[in-house]
Amino acid sequence: MKNDRRTFIKHAAAAGAFGAAGFPHIWSKNASLAYAQSGQIKVGVLFSLTGTTAIIEESLNKATIMAIEEINAAGGVNGMKIVPVVEDPASDPATFAEKARKLVLSDKCVSVFGSYTSASRKAVLPVFERQANLYFYPTLYEGRECSKNVIYTGAVPxxxxxxxxxxxxxxxxxxxxxxxxxxxxxxxxxxxxxxxxxxxxxxxxxxxxxxxxxxxxxxxxxxxxxxxxxxxxxxxxxxxxxxxxxxxxxxxxxxxxxxxxxxxxxxxxxxxxxxxxxxxxxxxxPYFMVHESPENKRFVEAYRKRWGADKVTHFVSESSYFQVYLFKQAVAKLKAGDINPLTIREALKGEQFQAPQGLVKVEPENLHCWLHPKIGQCQSDGQFKILKQSANWLEPNPYSAYPNQKCTAEGLKEI
CATH class of the missing domain: 3.40.50.2300 (Response regulator)
Structure with a gap:
């Protein structure tokens, strides 16, 4: 681990071109090759399986694993299998940070999919920013964040x-x-x-x-x-x-x-x-289980077949699922020797995927996703009746509550 850290520092001086984009290190070819060895690409899966938020995070783990299994069954990414390294942070922010460090430094995962609460995302954020890794965060959240080390696939205010x-x-x-x-x-x-x-x-x-x-x-x-x-x-x-x-x-x-x-x-x-x-x-x-689309029909059927006929899908499990496919599409653009968190991030900018909720896109400026807002009323059968939905997808504005600030490709700007 210490040797890897020294290697990163050795190359840091050459990283000026990337520093403004949020990555303090430049990636050598040897470092990239370490992320795609023996036909495998390791990723972290960091959702709570125990504790107070396990009620929701356990389903995010399931959706992530299912997407990985589907991709691998279809041949992987350019013939390489995605290998998930699963950790249980037990609904505790400090444990999230500890497990994130393990996934990035010890397991050498090229990216990590994780978190439900903002408290846990804030806890792991320093790990990904210091180690120049990439975190995929599927949850609706409060915005007011402009990290170049996070791909945000949930809704903002x-x-x-x-x-x-x-x-x-x-x-x-x-x-x-x-x-x-x-x-x-x-x-x-x-x-x-x-x-x-x-x-x-x-x-x-x-x-x-x-x-x-x-x-x-x-x-x-x-x-x-x-x-x-x-x-x-x-x-x-x-x-x-x-x-x-x-x-x-x-x-x-x-x-x-x-x-x-x-x-x-x-x-x-x-x-x-x-x-x-x-x-x-x-x-x-942006998503309800009853949404009618061919993609959602396949998603719901596959989820229930894999995890149980009584299971339900929801707006965070759906984004947990489609963000793995966005990752796959980005990695598929790269040669094995070029795969690292920085190149994946750049390949993700503007990437689109036909998700169960509709077509989604990673906004290049702020790494959040264009989504499809909907309003639902819960029914006694446990499902929602969709009462209203946007005519078009909606651009993410993570600083909508702060009109004098804007998240850009260069970082947070005062306007």
């Missing part, structure tokens, strides 16, 4: 909220209650939501956050009952989503007059809580 918030205000009213898990993602999403609400003449009557893994919502439910908001805007994540919905239903509250509107509640959480607990509530996402 403008792709989830620009249609959703005005639609909810028009349909239900202007008094909103915000409830979220206590970390960066809910707070930044709420920051953007408040800007939209202000422009619509709406107000936030309360805003509070609960710890990750929180399961006792009786005091929150009592506030819902007393405050009577028109909309409950939820950015609660993990198994806390299940507890919140079950306790809402047990309290006899009515989603017809006081719905929860979520950016994070998917078919996966609904399967855990039961369709009755989620029925009538809303989610905004």
């Amino acid at each position: 403008n792709q989830q909220q620009d249609d959703f918030v005005p639609w909810l205000v028009e349909k239900f009213g202007k008094r909103w209650y915000m409830i979220g898990s206590n970390y960066i993602y809910p707070k930044e999403e709420n920051n953007y939501c408040k800007k939209l609400l202000k422009s619509l003449g709406a107000e936030v009557i309360a805003e509070e956050y609960v710890p990750l893994g929180h399961s006792e919502f009786s005091s929150v439910i009592n506030k819902f009952r007393s405050e009577k908001p028109n909309v409950i805007f939820s950015t609660v994540v993990g198994d806390s989503v299940v507890a919140l919905h079950r306790q809402y239903r047990a309290a006899g509250l009515d989603p017809a007059t006081m719905p929860m509107a979520s950016l994070t509640t998917s078919e996966n959480e609904v399967a855990a809580m039961g369709g009755d607990a989620a029925a009538g509530h809303f989610t905004s996402a």
